[in-house]
Structures are given as structure tokens and as C-alpha cells.
Amino acid sequence: MxxxxxxxxxxxxxxxxxxxxxxxxxxxxxxxxxxxxxxxxxxxxxxxxxxxxxxxxxxELTEEGDQYVRESLPEQDLYEAAIDAGAADGPVQMGQVIGASGLEGGAVDIALSNYARKAYGEIDSGEITANQDADPGSDPEMLALEAVADGRVEDADADALEQLERRGLLDVRxxxxxxxxxxxxxxxxxxxxxxxxxxxxxxxxxxxxxxxxxxxxxTEYNVEADAEDVSHGKEHILRQTANRVKDTLVGMGFSEMEGPHADAQFWINDCLFMPQDHPARTHWDQFALEEPEEIGHLPPDLVERVRSAHKEGVGPDGEGYHSPWTEDIARGMDLRGHTTSLSMRYLSGHQVGELDPPERYFSVEKVYRNDTLDPTHLLEFFQIEGWVMAEDLSVRDLMGTFTEFYEQFGITDLEFKPHYNPYTEPSFELFGTHPETGEVVEVGNSGIFRDEVLTPLGVDCDVMAWGLSLERLLMLMYGFEDIRDVHGTLCDLELLRETEVIR
The missing domain is CATH 1.10.10.10 (Winged helix-like DNA-binding domain superfamily/Winged helix DNA-binding domain)
Incomplete structure (x- = not known):
């Protein structure tokens, strides 16, 4: 043979x-x-x-997992500090226990999120209790970490290994x-x-x-034989979806906006009739810049009209906030928390000149917020901003626009809920149903701009506007349950390689 x-x-x-x-x-x-x-x-x-x-x-242990093997898990440190503070006998102030634990920064959030899950105790209304029967020395996740470090994976609990992978303490190949x-x-x-x-x-x-x-x-060629699996670069699924969103909106008659990621609070917040003492304008919600600390130029006439709207209101029956307003705060530079700063620049005429209705504009750009990381929140994410300037607009026009837009992506179960915004009235939030979990997920916020926003900008017709989440659109389209799997430092590369793009 x-x-x-x-x-x-x-x-x-x-x-x-x-x-x-x-x-x-x-x-x-x-x-x-x-x-x-x-x-x-x-x-x-x-x-x-x-x-x-x-x-x-x-x-394989990640850098963070290796650190915990050499030291201890944050929730174990929190439990020991709670026991020492007497939390086994009754509630103790959480701040006192955190201070005694030596935990700082992100380790505090990690400890708090895992403390009750592991039945170490309860956290409620700023107080913490400790379960005296808990045994942190037998913590399955710590034992699993130690087993991996010692090359004894077969001795580790399978559920603990899965949890450690979700926490980013293990890499599984x-x-x-x-x-x-x-x-x-x-x-x-x-x-x-x-x-x-x-x-x-x-x-x-x-x-x-x-x-x-x-x-x-x-040699005979066997077309059924396995070929070598070669991983190659491709356009990220989030970018693919962003481009599809842009194509859809252009097809609906919209033009694209562009502008700075770092901008003055004036354009980000003041033009939106958000009072300068609003909680969302603090460092807890926004990222302020140290260099440059303030913008070089703001249009004086527009600044005065915006100041007047805040202090005195707009129109004969208007009411301002009667709260402090200074140009120094308005000049402060922040990373934009929403792309509505672009809308303010365009509607005011300071970006592309004065606009005459009807007009439609959109952007699909990155924004930055000081949020707590979880399956639906990131510090950086993409916002689908859009607005329509025309006469006699109503909420029905706004809802119809959303229905037409989301149908292009196979989403037909939108729900609307009335909402309050400082800059729109009426306002409502949009929700869609997650295809895997059945959970109702908020996908955006919208409304008709108030006179206190439009009058200082020199706009004398209606403007309906919205801010939608690109990442949550992605979740509804593909069934992703944790947006951190799709982009960020802990993204799942195999998931990105294997996911079939929806056209």
C-alpha cells in the first residue's frame, strides 16, 4: 500500500x-x-x-488574584474588622469598620459587594453586622485561589472557580x-x-x-479536515453597531455633529438649565480637568442670557432657581458627561452657524461619568445623541421616531415611562426587554427642550431630543448580560471573536 x-x-x-x-x-x-x-x-x-x-x-491567576492569595480577599478583611468592632453583637457604623479594615479605593466596593453574598453579615443604612458563625478561613473562593496557585485545580470547587473568573481573579483558557x-x-x-x-x-x-x-x-485534498485556527483582527462589534446606527440615522435624514470631549461646564450643564449646585455637577458624577482648568472663551451675550435664565427664569411667568450662579464655575473644564454639549453648541449657532427649522442632527460619541462599575454601567460609554428642530413637535413625534429607529435593529417592544429632567418637559425614559434574562432594561432618556434651554440659545421653535445608550442597544440585540464582556480591560476576547454580526 x-x-x-x-x-x-x-x-x-x-x-x-x-x-x-x-x-x-x-x-x-x-x-x-x-x-x-x-x-x-x-x-x-x-x-x-x-x-x-x-x-x-x-x-491562571490574574495580578489581582495573585495579590489576594498572598494577602486575603477584601471581604475577609472587612469581616475581621467587623468582628473586632463588635458587629457580631449588633449593628456598627460602616465607616468605622471600613477605616479599621485598612481597605481603600476600589477594594472597599469589592468587599461590600461580596460581604452579604457570602453571608458574612448584613449591610443596611450605613450600618454593618457580622455573622458570628461565618468562617472566612474556609472561604471557597480563597481555597480555590490557593488551589490554582499550587497547581491543584482539581481540588477547587467548580462554582468558586466560576465566580473567581467573573470577578477577574482568574484567567481561563x-x-x-x-x-x-x-x-x-x-x-x-x-x-x-x-x-x-x-x-x-x-x-x-x-x-x-x-x-x-x-x-x-x-495528494488528495480533504475538504473536511480541520484547518489551523488563526485568530485575526476585525472591526469591534461595538464599532460595527455604531456605524450601523450612523447609517440608520443618516437614512432618516439626520446630519452628524462633532465636537470636543473636554468642554466647559457652560456647554455641558449651564446651557441645559442645570443649576450649578445640582448634585450631578459634582466630582461624584463628573471628571474635572486640572489642565486646562477653564475654557479660554465663551460668547458673552450667550453667557448673560443663560445666567439670566438660571437667576430669573424665562418669560413673564418664568422662575429661575434663585441659587448662586457664577461664570467662574461655567468656565470650568470637564470631560463631557453627555453629548448634549454638542447639541448646545449646534443649536446656539456657535458651531456651524445659525440653523433654520426643520433640522435634524445626531452624534454617536463617547461620554465619561464617575459611575460604579456593574453589568450595565461603565466609566466610559457611547451615547447616541439626537434632536429634531421643527414647528409644533409633540411627544407622539418623539415616540414615533424611536419606534422607527429601534425597528431597524429588530427591537419592537419599547416601553415609555414619564420622567423628570431639568432641561426637558415633558420627558420620558425608554425601556426594552433583554432577550435572555427577560429583564426590562433602560436604554435612553428623552423629551422636549424647555423654554429655559431654547430661549437663551435663540431658538424660537420646538426641539425634541434624546440620549440613548449604544452599549445597551448592543445588549438587547445580542443578548449580552454584562457589558464589561464586550469592551474594557476585562472584555471576553473569545466572545468578540465568535459572535456573529447581526445585519
């Missing part, structure tokens, strides 16, 4: 009594693993070899391992004698120019 050289080498390196890993067979046969794999599948197709597969999981074993027909073939045929498995330019290709025997 004559077979290609690679198949002969694999047959001779395989064993009839036990499985041999394809990497070991390739090394003994002096072949590359992919060549040995291809030959093995060709032999399997002829019944001379049996090929089996198994998936192995490799666990899957490997598909193929093994081969001679069949009875393969043994018979070897006993009867197998010779290497002089075959060619690759057509080269030299063979074509010399004419040699006419005199050689080519």
Missing part, C-alpha cells in the same frame, strides 16, 4: 493500545502539528486511525487536545507494509513555470 509520506509517518508513530496526543505523534514523525493533524484526519477517513478530542481548561490510536485496519495495513508515495501537497510557482506539475502525483 502506498500513502503520502506524512500519513505513513503518522501511522508508524501511532499506537494500537493507547491514545497518543497529536503533538507527541507529530514530534516523533518529524512533522509540524498541523501537518500531522491533517494526515490523521485523512487516515481516519480511510478507517486506519481513530481521532478523539477533549477540551482542557487551563487556569480552553485548549482542544486531539489524540490518535491505530484501528484494526491500521494495524493490518502496517503489518502488510505501507510505503511512502512520492506525492506533492502544494503547487508552487516553480512547478508551474518548469512544467514539473504535469509529471507529479498530487
Amino acid at each position: 502506498k500513502r503520502p509520506q506524512a500519513q505513513v509517518a503518522v501511522l508508524q508513530a501511532a499506537d494500537a493500545q493507547e491514545d497518543r496526543r497529536i503533538d507527541d505523534v507529530a514530534a516523533e514523525a518529524d512533522l509540524k502539528p498541523e501537518a500531522a493533524t491533517r494526515a490523521a484526519f485523512e487516515l481516519e477517513a480511510d478507517g486506519l486511525l481513530a481521532v478523539s478530542e477533549e477540551t482542557l481548561e487551563h487556569y 480552553e485548549e482542544t487536545v486531539r489524540s490518535v490510536q491505530l484501528t484494526d485496519d491500521g494495524v493490518t495495513a502496517l503489518m502488510e507494509g505501507v510505503e511512502a508515495a512520492e506525492t506533492v501537497d502544494q503547487l508552487t510557482p516553480e512547478m508551474l513555470t518548469s512544467g514539473e506539475w504535469e509529471d507529479v502525483a498530487f
